[in-house]
Amino acid sequence: IVSVSSKxxxxxxxxKGRFDTSKILEAFGGGGHSFASAVKLENVSAERLKTLLVQILKGEDPAIRVKDVMNYPPFALREDMTVEEALISLAERNFAGAPVLDQEGRLVGVVYKKVLLKxxxxxxSKQVKDFMRTQFHTLSPEDFVWDAEAILSTYGEKLIPVVEDQKLVGVITRLDLMQTLIKQTEPLKPSHRKVxxxxxxxxxxxxxxxxxxxxGxxxxxxGGVVRDILMGRRIWDLDFVVEGDGLKVAERFAQHYGVNVHPFPEFGTAHLKVGDFKIEFATTRRETYPYPGAYPxxxxxxxxxxxxxxxxxINAMAISVMEEDFGTLIDYFGGLRDLKDKLIRILHPLSFVEDxxxxxxALRFAGRFDFKPSKNTEKAMLNALSMHLLKHASRxxxxxELTLAFREEKLLDILKLYRQYKVLEELIDGFQWSQDLELKLEKLKEVLSWHKIEFPDKKxxxxxxxLVILLEKVRGEEFLRDMSAPAWVRExxxxxxxxxxxxxxxxxQAKKPSEAYLTLKGFNEPFYLLLAIEESLRPKIVLHMEKLSKLKVDVSKFAGLKGKELGRAIENEKLRLMDETFTLT
Known part of the structure; x- marks a missing residue:
């Protein structure tokens, strides 16, 4: 490698016959004989070229062509859209600009949000075509990334449309090139972590x-499966995304395993199950929210x-499953770093406003993993709560989401975060935290820990x-119905x-075991667990659950009795045995 000025x-x-240099240099647009080849590049440093060459010699596939880094399918505005409509479309997607198409779908310009805002x-109400750039550069998918760098740095453009056969097929931006350049100019080391x-x-x-x-x-x-693999957690759910058509992949995957597939074409997703794994396939997509909390x-x-x-x-990482880079972690936004630092971090400032x-x-993951929101994330969360956006979100x-939280093992930690950020006050009419309520929840945790150990088979x-305790002092019937709580919970x-x-x-008031038994008889186990929150009653409730309710009597001594008489005799004998065998403490 020889560097001379900008070349x-x-x-x-x-x-000869042992190693084909021309095949290696073809990647850079070079050529020659199999035993002697060369290529000249403009504005590509020797160190960068060295990094790329070593990656290719190792059999890796670095991003050299525009098609390797462009965004596709591309988002574009129509030239007949109003300025107001175009701004809303750009803001919803957090884009600084976009290509512009005419009514026939032909590329006719590029427009930037900064211009539209002015x-x-x-x-x-004016149309986008009145303010778009009609003179702009384009690239083909086979052009090199350094060609794009030259355009963006020389002409001050923020994005370049990528065109093939006179059709817009992608967009390449400064951010795309900056991330690619960083990878290609690092010292020689694996640019991606293998998982x-x-x-x-x-x-x-x-x-x-x-x-x-x-x-193809x-x-x-x-998403979550990548996070859990990196954390060494057990995997039950798998989410695959496909650059192409996720539904087609799901159909063939289901055929391979002989299972049913449940497609949702409107969202480009499909669900299926293989063994113990719940699997979702989706086509890579962007989402916009018509109003805060709406379905995207x-x-x-x-x-x-x-x-x-x-x-x-931490949920915005991917792992490639393609042969050329199988197991490679793709982390654009620092998710791995935040996992190590135990931080919950949003990807953009309006994240909580949008949804x-x-x-x-955020609070569910913070409680589950013992993480903390980053400073900016906490600030954005408090801002969204102060605007009472939860009241306007889809009920x-x-x-x-609340139901998922109540299924978490570390629910009490999540509830403490709910109290810290005053979340339940936004969701449940009339709800207020109190010292007594928090104490009850702590005592319930003790009771449930005992129950898990003593009755492992009871699911x-x-x-x-x-939740029943949280709703004790409000009108909770409607809330439970809205949550689709099971019938036994509402009862x-x-x-x-x-x-x-x-x-x-x-x-x-019960002084004898039989009196405790008669008081508790006819209620179910969850009710007993709630009563056991009161510590002074626990011995009586535990005795009932472990001994009294399971007491059997010898019915042979009542051989001549039938029907109600037999039932009363058995019950009286049971009460007598209880008081004779056990004592209340």
């Missing part, structure tokens, strides 16, 4: 890779945009019991609210 020359020599007050996938996950991912290769697509593991409007996009739309950096439901998600989505969704709430005080009074 860099790469010469290759190889043993004219928006005076001419909001070892769990065995079963790797097997499934290899099938996805094969299908994507056949269809690219596939990636994304979806459109196809690149992997980078797909990751950028996600909630937090206030993310406030609940269904909020309650669905109870403990989170609902916490428990009603029983606890209407009868708990009287049952507690009778239990305090």
């Amino acid at each position: 860099t020359y790469l010469f290759g020599r190889g043993l 004219v928006a007050k005076l001419f909001p 070892q996938l769990p065995k079963e996950v790797e097997e499934l991912s290899r099938v996805v890779e094969k299908i994507c290769q056949e269809l 697509f690219k596939g990636y593991l994304v 409007v979806v459109e196809p996009a690149s992997l980078k945009e797909d990751l950028f739309r996600r909630d937090f950096t 206030p439901v993310r406030i609940l998600r 269904g989505r909020l309650l669905k 109870l969704e403990y989170g609902w019991l916490y 428990l709430y009603h029983t606890y609210k209407e009868q708990a005080k009287e049952v507690i009074r009778k239990l305090h």
